[in-house]
Amino acid sequence: xxxxxxxxxxxxxxxxxxxxxxxxxxxxxxxxxxxxxxxxxxxxxxxxxxxxxxxxxxxxxxxxxxxxxxxxxxxxxxxxxxxxxxxxxxxxxxxxxxxxxxxxxxxxxxxxxxxxxxxxxxxxxxxxxxxxxxxxxxxxxxxxxxxxxxxxxxxxxxxxxxxxxxxxxxxxxxxxxxxxxxxxxxxxxxxxxxxxxxxxxxxxxxxxxxxxxxxxxxxxxxxxxxxxxxxxxxxxxxxxxxxxxxxxxxxxxxxxxxxxxxxxxxxxxxxxxxxxxxxxxxxxxxxxxxxxxxxxxxxxxxxxxxxxxxxxxxxxxxxxxxxxxxxxxxxxxxxxxxxxxxxxxxxxxxxxxxxxxxxxxxxxxxxxxxxxxxxxxxxxxxxxxxxxxxxxxxxxxxxxxxxxxxxxxxxxxxxxxxxxxxxxxxxxxxxxxxxxxxxxxxxxxxxxxxxxxxxxxxxxxxxxxxxxxxxxxxxxxxxxx
Numbered sequence: 284x285x286x287x288x289x290x291x292x293x294x295x296x297x298x299x300x301x302x303x304x305x306x307x308x309x310x311x312x313x314x315x316x317x318x319x320x321x322x323x324x325x326x327x328x329x330x331x332x333x334x335x336x337x338x339x340x341x342x343x344x345x346x347x348x349x350x351x352x353x354x355x356x357x358x359x360x361x362x363x364x365x366x367x368x369x370x371x372x373x374x375x376x377x378x379x380x381x382x383x384x385x386x387x388x389x390x391x392x393x394x395x396x397x398x399x400x401x402x403x404x405x406x407x408x409x410x411x412x413x414x415x416x417x418x419x420x421x422x423x424x425x426x427x428x429x430x431x432x433x434x435x436x437x438x439x440x441x442x443x444x445x446x447x448x449x450x451x452x453x454x455x456x457x458x459x460x461x462x463x464x465x466x467x468x469x470x471x472x473x474x475x476x477x478x479x480x481x482x483x484x485x486x487x488x489x490x491x492x493x494x495x496x497x498x499x500x501x502x503x504x505x506x507x508x509x510x511x512x513x514x515x516x517x518x519x520x521x522x523x524x525x526x527x528x529x530x531x532x533x534x535x536x537x538x539x540x541x542x543x544x545x546x547x548x549x550x551x552x553x554x555x556x557x558x559x560x561x562x563x564x565x566x567x568x569x570x571x572x573x574x575x576x577x578x579x580x581x582x583x584x585x586x587x588x589x590x591x592x593x594x595x596x597x598x599x600x601x602x603x604x605x606x607x608x609x610x611x612x613x614x615x616x617x618x619x620x621x622x623x624x625x626x627x628x629x630x631x632x633x634x635x636x637x638x639x640x641x642x643x644x645x646x647x648x649x650x651x652x653x654x655x656x657x658x659x660x661x662x663x664x665x666x667x668x669x670x671x672x673x674x675x676x677x678x679x680x681x682x683x684x685x686x687x688x689x690x691x692x693x694x695x696x697x698x699x700x701x702x703x704x705x706x707x708x709x710x711x712x713x714x715x716x717x718x719x720x721x722x723x724x725x726x727x728x729x730x731x732x733x734x735x736x737x738x739x740x741x742x743x744x745x746x747x748x749x750x751x752x753x754x755x756x757x758x759x760x761x762x763x764x
Contacts, residue, residue, distance in 0.1 A: 382420035382430070387764045389413050390519045392442065392456045394737075394757035400446045401751060410440025412458040414473075414519075426489040427481040434474035434504075436544070446753055448709075448745035450657060450686050450717050451526035451535045453755050455518040458544075473546050476501025493558040497567075500550040505539055505571050508551050509591050509609060513634040514666045515644045515682065519761050521666070524721045524739055526684045530630045531660040532648040533611065535686070538626050538655075540573030540587045540613050547577035549586070561603075563595040574615040574623075585614025585625075604635035618654040619692055621701040626653030640668030644682075650689070656746070657717070658689035664721075676727035684719040688746040696746070713746030723759075735759040 395407035414436050421429035442454030460469060478499045482492035499508070506516065510530050514521055518528050525535050533539040541547040549571030556564045569589045575581035591609035598604050608631045616626035630648035637643055643665040650658035664682030669675055696713040700706065723737045737757035744750050 384418045386416045387414070388519055389760075389762040390456045391760040392454055392523070392757060394443050394454055394755055396443065396446060397754040397756065398751065400753075404446055405443055406446075408440060408443050408454070408457075410438065410442045410454065410457045410459075412436065412438035412456055421477060424479065426485075426487075427479050429477060429479040431477050432474065433472070435470055436473040437468050437470045439468045443755060446744075446755075447741070447750050448747055449741050449753065450745055451524055451531065451684075451719060451741075453524055453739055453741070453753075454757070455523050455525045455528050456759065471544060472502075473544060474501070474503050474507075476503045493560070494554070494556045497553040497555065498551070502546055502548050503551075503571075504546050505541065505549065505569055505587070505589065506534075508553070508567060509569055509589050509607075510630065510632050510646075511605070511607065512632050512644050512646065513605060514642050514680070515634070515646070515662070515664065519759075519763075520725060520733065520735075521680055522664070522682050522721050522723065523737060523757065523759065524682075524684070524719055526660070526686065526719050527662055527664065527682045527721060530632065530646055530648045531657070531662065531684070531686055532628050532630065532650055532655070536650075536655055536657065536660075538587075538611065538613050538616055538628060538650075538653075540571070540577055540616060542578040547572045547587070548579065548583070561595065561597055565593050567591050567593075573613050587611065587613040598635060599637050602636035602638075605633065607632045612652070616653060619656050619701070620654065620695065620699060622654075624653060626655070627651045640670045642666050654691045655689055656692045656713070657686040659685075659687040661685045661687075662719075674726075678725045680721075680723045680725070682719075682721050684717075686717040686719075688713045688716060692746070709745070709747075711747050711749060714748060715743050715746060717744055717746060718742040731763055733761045733763075735761065 389411065390413075391409070391411040393407075393409045399406045414434065416432070416434045419431045419433075421431045423429070436458060438458030440457055441459050442452065442457030444454070444457075445452055460471070476499050478497060481496040481498070482489040483494040483496065484492075506529050510516075510533065515527050516529060522528065525531075528534060529539075549569060551567060551569040553565055553567035567590075569587075569591075570583075571577070571587045571589075572579075572583045573585065573587040576583045576586065589609055589611040591607055593605065593607040596604050596606065608629075610627070610629045612625065612627040614625050615623050617623055628648055628650045630646070632644075632646045634642055634644040644663065646660070646662045648660045662682060662684040664680065666678050666680045669677030669679070693713050696709045696711060697707065699708050701708055718741070720740045721737070723735050725733055725735045727733050735758070737755075737759060739753075739755045739757070741753040744753055
């Protein structure tokens, strides 16, 4: 290697040094030829040995592998070079993975009724669900940045569903392909959508932008973008009764119009203003396939359209809160008598932290179009962090809900025969409201493993005053990575 060239100079260049090293008397008073010859021979042997070592080192360094027989300095140099290359490969790998995020979750739920339902039916059930998500950067368009989000889901078991004619399912964690055998756990591509974030003003410095536009399109869950709530929209960690996950008029009542799995093709456009951060303001418009269009079996005519205004505020001495107000219209929903018509409504979803470890939520909805079984919904509740009792990662959640029976359904329910089989579908006069209560405790074993005992109580299920109240006990296991 050229690095070692200066170490091996011709012997003639070393003669002055040799002469200087000889005793002064020898050079001045006479030359001892034997001594000089001996020293020259010794020096020549050293030079030849160094030349051989140099050639051996050069040959060793030209070989890509480390040998046990090569010089120690060559082995060390190769080890350092290999280590440096490994660091470079790792840096390139990290650079190529920049912006990629992934998550995997496994949810298992065991649930049972304290009393067997009248007329038979399930009184206990076990189910599981697996979710895997990947977010990938999708390049830039000028100053705008895009990414792709994908979500895969699988599961088995339908859960307790709706015992006693209840409107809301007691188990939102269940997932199984409709009409399939319980042994079929086929993986489903649940979501696949693209998002483009465009900083404003156009042409400005994106690093200084405090406003931006978001555009999404693809197959998605509308509730990812609308009717969100900090403590009441994730059945894998919070409440599991369907009425507490989303606005009951949209979800339980079906006005959102998604397919059997809860997803639909569509698009969203949103404007977000962070100028007064931590306060934030936004408005978003979503247009999604409904009915047959949600399952790619028809066009997107008469879609589900929702407009939402939202703000993030710091109230109660600077504690975080989110307030969302929205209105929707769905051009092809089904009335309780089977007629396809237009449905519409308004709603709100809010969550507010009121103390260091206390967050409250409220959802409300009012149906404005369509003949539905219940036309008003209210759910309220809260979550208390475990720091109050020395378990900081734990939480206790409590929620109450009311699904008020509509006047149209109250009048039609005793004789309604939507399927035309000559037998009334309900056979009772509906009235009042379905009343739901749920309490859970989330116990964290570690960062990836949580256990959540759960208790639910439902009165007047389906608005049937003659039906017995339902009480269900459950245990949820959640693994997250």
